[in-house]
Amino acid sequence: MSAEAVHGQTVVKPQRRIRRSTVLILGVVVIPAVLGLALNSYGPLTVDSALRMAAAAVAGQTIAILSAIAAVILTIKRRQNLAVIIIIAVLIIGNALNTMGAAGESLISWLDLIAEVDRRHGQ
Numbered sequence: 001m002s003a004e005a006v007h008g009q010t011v012v013k014p015q016r017r018i019r020r021s022t023v024l025i026l027g028v029v030v031i032p033a034v035l036g037l038a039l040n041s042y043g044p045l046t047v048d049s050a051l052r053m054a055a056a057a058v059a060g061q062t063i064a065i066l067s068a069i070a071a072v073i074l075t076i077k078r079r080q081n082l083a084v085i086i087i088i089a090v091l092i093i094g095n096a097l098n099t100m101g102a103a104g105e106s107l108i109s110w111l112d113l114i115a116e117v118d119r120r121h122g123q
Contacts, residue, residue: 019069022083027067028092032060051108057103061096068092 033111039056068089075085 018074020074023067023074024092027070028064029056031041031063032057035060035063045110045114047111047114050107050114053110054103054107056098058107064096065093067101068096083119 035056036053039052041053043049072082072085072089075082
């Protein structure tokens, strides 16, 4: 904490604490959703848009994993109930890895679809 002398008295300013719930909500829900919406393909499916959408999904889930790890670190640092947050972190990480795998499968499917359309139109 920081202290300042004011008229012979010491005033202690409390430091702002980052809340675990804020880290988890932003990192697991808000940021991945914003990335997905910002990098989604709202037009025809192209190789660029397929790669962009898959990259957004992987980036969002990477942020979710890092947020879960950050929440565990905050819990250890503050000496709070570790068991509950570890269970939550394992669930988040497992879901994120599953979502990353699904993004890879979707990318392969999209690229196959693009290749099939190009073959049918003789490009």
